[in-house]
Amino acid sequence: MNSREKFLAAVHGKNQGRPPLWVMRQAGRYLPEYRKLKEQYGFLKMVKTPDLSCKVTLQPLERFPLDAAILFCDILVIPEAMGQKYNFRDGGGIIMSHALNSENCVSKLEVSEICQNLSYVEDSLKLLRQSLGNKKALLGFAGSPWTLACYMIQGESVNGFPRAVNWAKNNPSTFNRLMEKLTLAISEYLKMQADCGVDAVQIFDSWQNLCPPEHAWDWSIKWINQIVENVKLDVPIILYSKSEPERIDALRQSNAHGLSVSQEVDLPSLRKRLPSNYLLQGNLPPELIETDFKTVQERTKEFLISMNEDKSHILNLGHGIRPQAKIECMEALVQTVLEHQSTKN
Secondary structure (H helix, E strand, O other): OOHHHHHHHHHHHHOOOOOOEOOOOOOOOOOHHHHHHHHHHOHHHHHHOHHHHHHHHHHHHHHOOOOEEEOOOOOOHHHHHHOOOEEEOOOOOEEEOOOOOOHHHHHHOOOOOHHHHOHHHHHHHHHHHHHHOOOOEEEEEEEOHHHHHHHHHHOEOOOOOHHHHHHHHHOHHHHHHHHHHHHHHHHHHHHHHHHOOOOEEEEEEOOHHHOOHHHHHHHHHHHHHHHHHHHOOOOOEEEEEOOOHHHHHHHHOOOOOEEEEOOOOOHHHHHHOOOOOOEEEEEEOHHHHHOOHHHHHHHHHHHHHHHOOOOOEEEEEOOOOOOOOOHHHHHHHHHHHHHHHHOOO
């Protein structure tokens, strides 16, 4: 049994055979208990304090019978651990301590102590594994090299990350050196997560759509492929990429164990053209969780029927849950999944 099969067997065993259910970025900005903690401690304090990170991670499971806990953390802890700190702008968005603008900046990024610098994540995962036991799956994650590079080169979050795109085009040698460092750092980080007992990890290639089609492989996918090779069979890897449906075949060249796809992709159609045992995750639209109870019930049931009891499908949103999500809608989603399964038994 390969790692993907072990993962699915573990999750299905914990949820009595129905489609596994979790929600991207589920540690929720929409939950009042989360907002209370954030107001008291701040986001970065919660990320870097294992007791708080564990508490926030478990909050959604205390409200809803979800099948997995997703580590409360942030993708930008990697560049910070390499020497490029970050924070949040008052008006929203990310601001890095500085933008990478030369070979010298890249040379100063440190990789050798990446896991030591992220020991707070290790401590959080160990607390979570102990709290969850074998009752729920535990998921870790990291940003992809390309997505992290966008923030690091641009120096902040802006639409289209034009400076990062231009740098990748016009400075290939320096860009590749950065990607090599990020690939090594992420590989070591995911191995550490595997050692802490996570059941799977997700790589978020959130800005894949900014890669021109002719550069999708050399700017992004080949580096993810290298991470998959580095991590080997330590832990299953699910790749999330926000990109057009036409790029699915290219994404599969990463050799990730499964794909999490955005709501732009027709998942039932995609299922039909892929091997039946290939792991797919997704992909209800996040805005559905901002409607009403009845609408969520109807749309979720339709979607479950369209997936035809697929045993290699993990029910999820097609992108991160948003602050304006409604608790009643999450309740409707979970209830509908449970009721749908009960009618099949």
